Amino acid sequence: MNFPPVSVVIVSWNRPAALIRCLTGVAQLDYAPMEVIVVACTAGVEAVQASRFFPHVKLEEAPVPNIAKARNSGIALASGDIVAFIDDDAVPEPLWLRHLVRAFDNPNVTSASGVVLGRNGISWQWGRSEIDETGARVALTVDGDDPIVWAPKAGRGAKTEGTNMAFRRSVLLREGGFDEAFAYYLDESDLNYRLGRLGEQSAFVPLAQVHHSFVANSVRRDDRVPRDLALLGRSQAAFVARHCPKERRISARSSFVAEQRNRLLRHMQTGALMPDDVHRLLGGLSHGWSQGEAQPVVPPQPFESRNADFRRYPTQVDAPRKYLSQLSFKCAKSHQCAQKLAESGYVTTLFNFSLNGYYHSVSFTSSGYWIQSGGVYGRSTRNGRLFQPWRLENRVVAETMRVSPVRG
Numbered sequence: 001m002n003f004p005p006v007s008v009v010i011v012s013w014n015r016p017a018a019l020i021r022c023l024t025g026v027a028q029l030d031y032a033p034m035e036v037i038v039v040a041c042t043a044g045v046e047a048v049q050a051s052r053f054f055p056h057v058k059l060e061e062a063p064v065p066n067i068a069k070a071r072n073s074g075i076a077l078a079s080g081d082i083v084a085f086i087d088d089d090a091v092p093e094p095l096w097l098r099h100l101v102r103a104f105d106n107p108n109v110t111s112a113s114g115v116v117l118g119r120n121g122i123s124w125q126w127g128r129s130e131i132d133e134t135g136a137r138v139a140l141t142v143d144g145d146d147p148i149v150w151a152p153k154a155g156r157g158a159k160t161e162g163t164n165m166a167f168r169r170s171v172l173l174r175e176g177g178f179d180e181a182f183a184y185y186l187d188e189s190d191l192n193y194r195l196g197r198l199g200e201q202s203a204f205v206p207l208a209q210v211h212h213s214f215v216a217n218s219v220r221r222d223d224r225v226p227r228d229l230a231l232l233g234r235s236q237a238a239f240v241a242r243h244c245p246k247e248r249r250i251s252a253r254s255s256f257v258a259e260q261r262n263r264l265l266r267h268m269q270t271g272a273l274m275p276d277d278v279h280r281l282l283g284g285l286s287h288g289w290s291q292g293e294a295q296p297v298v299p300p301q302p303f304e305s306r307n308a309d310f311r312r313y314p315t316q317v318d319a320p321r322k323y324l325s326q327l328s329f330k331c332a333k334s335h336q337c338a339q340k341l342a343e344s345g346y347v348t349t350l351f352n353f354s355l356n357g358y359y360h361s362v363s364f365t366s367s368g369y370w371i372q373s374g375g376v377y378g379r380s381t382r383n384g385r386l387f388q389p390w391r392l393e394n395r396v397v398a399e400t401m402r403v404s405p406v407r408g
Contacts, residue, residue, distance in 0.1 A: 003031060003032065003033070003097075003098070003101060004080070004081040004082055004101060004104065005033045005034070005035070005079070005080040005081055005082070005310060006031065006033070006034045006035075006080045006081070006082045006083070006084055006097055006101060006166070007034075007035050007036075007037055007074075007077075007078035007079060007080035007082070007083045007084070007169070008026060008034060008035070008036045008037065008084045008085075008086065008097075008313075009037045009039065009071060009074030009075070009078065009083060009084070009085050009086075010022060010023070010026070010036065010037070010038050010039070010040075010074075010085075010086055010087070010088055011039050011040070011062070011067055011070040011071055011074065011085075011087065011088065012038065012039070012040035012041065012044040012088035013040070013041045013044070013062065013065045013067075013070075013088075013217065013218075014041055014043055014044075014217065014218070015044070015088050015089060015215050015217065016040075016043045016044050016046070016047035017047075017366070018088045018089045018213070018215045019038070019040060019044050019047055019048070019088040020047055020048075020051055020053075020366070021091065021364070021366050022086065022087075022088050022089070022090060022091055023036070023038075023048070023051065023053045023057075024091075024364075024366065024368050025091035025092055025364050025368075026086070026091075026092060026313075026315075027053070027313075027314070027315060027316065027368075028094050028315070028316050028319070028347055028368070029092060029094055029095075029096060029097050029315045029316070030094045030095055030097075030098060030315065030316060030317055030318065030319065030347075030408055031096075031097035031098055031101075031315055031317065032312070032315055032317045033080075033310065033312055034080070034097065034312070034313050034315055035057075035058065035078075035079060035080060035310055035311045035312060035313050036053075036056065036057045036058070036313045037057065037058040037059075037060070037074045037077050037078060038057050038058070038059050038060070039060050039061075039062050039070040039071070039073045039074050040059075040060075040061065040062060040088075041061070041062055041065070042061060044088070045059060045061045056311065056312075056313050056314055057311070057313065058077050058311055060073055060074075060077060065183070065184075065218070066180060066183040066184075067162075067178075067182075067183065067184060067187055068177075068178035068179060068180045068181075068182045068183060068187035069178075069180045069183075071085065071177065071178050071187065072177040072178055072180065072303070075169070075172050075173070075177045075303075075305075076303065076304075076305060076306040077305075077306060078169055078305065079305070079308055079309060079310040079311075080169060080310065081168065081169060081170075082101060082104060082166050082167070082168060082169065083166065083167055083168075083169045083172055084097060084100060084165070084166040085162060085163070085164075085165050085166070085188075086163055086164065086210060087162060087163035087212070088215075089163075089212065089213050089214060089215035090116075090163045090164070090210050090211060090212045090213065091210070091211045091213075091364040092164075092209070092210045092211075093209045093210070093211070093406040093407055094316070094319075094347050094406075094407050094408050095207070095405070095406050095407065095408055096114070096164075096208050096209060096210060096406070097208075099114065099205050099207040099208040099209075099406070100112055100113075100114055100164075100166050100205050100208035101166070102147060102205065103147045103149075103166075103203035103205050104166075104168065104203075106147075106149060106201075106203065108149075108201045109149060109201050109202065109203045110167060110168050110171045110195060110200040110201065110202070111158065111160055111165065111166065111167045111168075111171075111192065111195060111200070111202040111203070112147070112160070112165065112166050112167075112202065112203040112204070112205055112208070113158075113159070113160035113161050113164055113165045113166075113202070113203075113204055113205070113208075114161075114164045114204070114205045114206065114207070114208025114209055114210065115127055115164070115206055115207075115208065115209045115210070116161050116163060116164050116209075116210055116212050117209055117210065117211045117212065117362075118212065119212075119213060119214065119361075120359070120360075120361040120362070121211050121361055121362025121363055121372075122360060122361065122362055122380055122381060122382065123382050125212055126161050127139070127140075127142055127204075127206075128140045128141070128142045128148065128159075128204040128206075129159040130150065130156045130157060130158055130159050131156065131157045131158075131159050131189050131192070131193060132155060132156055133155050133156075133193075133243045133244045133245065133248070134239070134240055134243075134244050134248065134252040134255070134256070135186055135189055135236055135239040135240065135243070136255075137159060138156070138159075140204075142204070142206055144206070145206045145207050145405070146206075147203045147204065147205045147206075148203065148204045148205075148206075149201055149202070149203050150201060150202040150203065150204065151201060152196045152197070152198075152199050152200065152201065153196075156196065157189065157192040157193030157194075157195070157196040157197075158192045158195070158196060158202030159189065159192065160188050160192055160202065161188070161210075162187070162188045163210055163212055164208065164209075164210040165188060167191075169305075171195070171200070173302060173303060173304065173305065174302055175191070175194060175195065175300065175302070176299070176300025176301045176302055176303060177191070177300060177303065178190070178191055178300070179191070179238075179242075179299075179300050180300075181235075181238045181292075181295050181298075182235045182238060182239070183231060183234070183235065184219065184231040184232065184234075184235055185231060185232050185235040185236070186235045186236065186238070186239045187235075189239065190238075190239055190242065190243075193239075193243055207405055207406055209406045211362070211363070211364060213363075219231055219232070223272065225267050225272045225273060226263075226264070226267075226281055228281070228284050229260060229281045229282070229284045229285035229288065230284040230285065230287055230288035230291070231288060232260070232285065232288065233256075233284070233285040233286065233287070233288030233289040233291075233292065234288035234289065234291045234292040234295075235288075235292060236256050236289065236292065237253070237288070237289040237290075237291070237292025237293045238292040238295055240252050240253065240292075241292065241293060241295070241297060242297055253289065257282070257285065257286075257289075260281075260282070260285055261278075261282060264277075264278045264281055264282070265278065316345060316347060319345055319346065319347050319408075320345070320346050320347070321346065321347050321348075321349075321404075321407070321408050322341050322346040322347070322348045322349070323348075323349045323351065323396065323400050324337060324338055324341075324348065324349070324350045324351065325350070325351040325353065325392065325393075325396040326350070326351070326352060326353075327353060327354065327355065327392070334350055334352070335350065338350040338367075338369040338371070339365075339367045339368070339369060341369070342367060342368035342369040343368070347370075347407065347408060348368075348369040348370065349369065349370040349371070349372065349400075349403065349407065350369060350370065350371045350372070351372050351395075351396050351399060352371055352372065352373045353373070353374060353375065353376045353392060353395065353396075354373075354374070354375050354376070355375070355376055355377075356375040356376075356377065356378065357375045357377045357378040357386065357387045358373075358374045358375035358378045359374055359375075359378050359379050359380075359382075360372055360373065360374030360375075360378060360379065360380040360399075361373055361374060362403075370407070372399060372403075376390050376391075376392050376395050377389060377390060380399060380402065381402070
C-alpha cells in the first residue's frame with residue numbers, strides 16, 4: 001500500500017530527555033515515507049546531535065520559546081504532502097500515522113487529529129471536540145473507530161490537539177501557518193478556527209493515539225500545577241480579540257478568569273498551592289490578558305517552503321511485534337529481554353502484572369519498549385469491572401487484543 005509522504009514536526013524547549021524519548025517512539029512508527037523535523041532550544045539541539053537520530057532528522061534551533069513560531073519553522077522545512085505534529089513530552093503508538101493519514105483519503109479534509117491518552121496511558125486526556133468563538137472547548141461524542149468528519153459551522157472551529165494533529169502542507173503554506181501571537185497556547189485552535197471560517201473540513205481519528213506525559217516546563221510543574229499563567233492569559237486574550245464578537249468579550253474574560261481561579265483553588269485545597277501562590281498566579285493571568293489585548297491583530301501571511309529535499313527517516317515498517325508477560329515479582333529478566341528485543345527491531349510490549357486488583361497503566365520506556373503494569377484482576381479501561389477473575393494467560397490475550405489496533 002502506498003502512503004503519502006509525511007513530515008513529522010517536533011518542537012522542544014528545555015526538555016532534552018523527553019525529546020530523545022519521543023524520537024525513540026517515533027522511530028517505531030509503522031509508516032513510510034516519513035521525515036522528522038526537530039525545532040528545539042540549544043539543549044535539545046545538542047541532545048539530538050549526540051543521539052543516533054542526528055543523521056536522519058532535519059534540525060533547527062529555536063531562538064525564542066514561541067511554539068507557533070517554532071512550528072512555522074518546521075512547516076518551512078517540511079517536504080511531505082502532510083505535516084504532522086507531536087510534542088516532545090509525548091510518544092505515538094506505532095500505528096499512529098497510518099490511522100491519522102487515513103483521514104486525508106477524503107479530499108475535502110484538510111486537517112485531522114486523534115486521541116491523546118493521559119498519564120495512565122489508557123484513559124483519554126483529550127478526545128473529539130470543537131472550540132467556540134471564545135476558545136472554549138466543547139466535547140463531542142465518539143461512536144466507533146472510524147474517522148469522523150467535522151463540517152464547518154458558524155461560531156465554531158474544529159479542535160485538533162497540538163500533540164496529535166496533521167494538516168495538508170499546501171493549506172499550511174497558503175494560510176501562513178500558525179499565528180505567532182500565540183506563543184504558548186491556542187495556536188492550533190486559532191488556525192482551526194480560521195480554517196473553519198473558510199469552510200475547510202477536519203477529521204477526528206479515534207485509533208490515531210498518542211501518549212502525553214505532561215513533563216514539567218516553565219509554566220507548569222509535572223503534576224500540572226501552574227507556575228505562571230501570564231502566557232495563558234495572553235493567548236486567551238489574543239484569541240478573543242481575533243474571533244469573539246465585541247459584545248461577548250467582557251463575559252468571555254470573566255468566564256475564563258473564574259475557570260482559572262477555580263482550578264487554582266482546587267490545587268490549594270490539595271496543598272499543592274498556598275494562598276499567596278493563587279494571588280500571584282491570578283495577577284500574572286491579568287497581566288498576560290492585558291498584553292494579549294494590546295497586541296495588534298496581524299493576519300498570518302502565506303509563506304514558501306525553505307527546503308524541498310525529503311530526508312527519509314528510518315522507521316520500523318512491518319516490524320515484528322513481541323508481547324511478553326511476567327508476574328511483577330519475577331520481572332527483572334523480562335525487562336532485560338524486552339530491552340534486547342526492542343534493540344533488535346521488535347515493537348515490544350511487556351505485561352508486568354501482579355496478583356491483585358490494581359488498576360493498569362501503560363508507558364513507553366526510554367529503552368524503547370512498552371510496559372503495562374497492574375493487577376491480573378484489575379481494570380485496564382476505566383469503564384470495566386473493578387474486579388475480574390482472570391487467569392494470567394487469558395488476561396494477556398485480552399490486553400494484547402485491546403492494544404493491537406493501535407500497536408499492531
